[in-house]
Amino acid sequence: MTRNFPRLAKNSPQLRVLIVDDEPLIRWSLAETLMDSGHTVVEAGDGEAAVRILTAAGRPFDVVLLDYRLPDSNDLNLLATIRRIAPDTAVVMMTAFGIPGVAAGAEQLGAYRIVHKPFEVHDMVKLVLEAHAAVPR
Secondary structure, three states: OOOOOOOOOOOOOOOEEEEEOOOHHHHHHHHHHHHHOOOEEEEEOOHHHHHHHHHHOOOOOOEEEEEOOEOOEOOOHHHHHHHHHOOOOEEEEEEOOOOOOHHHHHHHOOOOEEEEOOOOOOHHHHHHHHHHHHOOO
């Protein structure tokens, strides 16, 4: 089977991406797709692991792909914590739940975009680049 993933353009940055999702298949598919596009990926299965990884990171992540509902987080508090720990990191929220007010709250906390599951995994490569480019430097 041939895999045709979008490749980074010659002038595209190689980004460090943290994927935070409790579903191993989603983490794996996002990680594989992003790594095939030239990015460095770290995975976390819950909020506690994400905070630990972000706090211990020698250099900041460029983008965090953050699931809204995790075993230890089902509100916007984790997003607020991530924004506090890594204020220059772009955050893309992922959710399977159309909860009113979540999108507005996430945007107020600085999320770049809210992506509703299911989504096309290959579209996330472009979204990661867009999110990173949108962070003021």
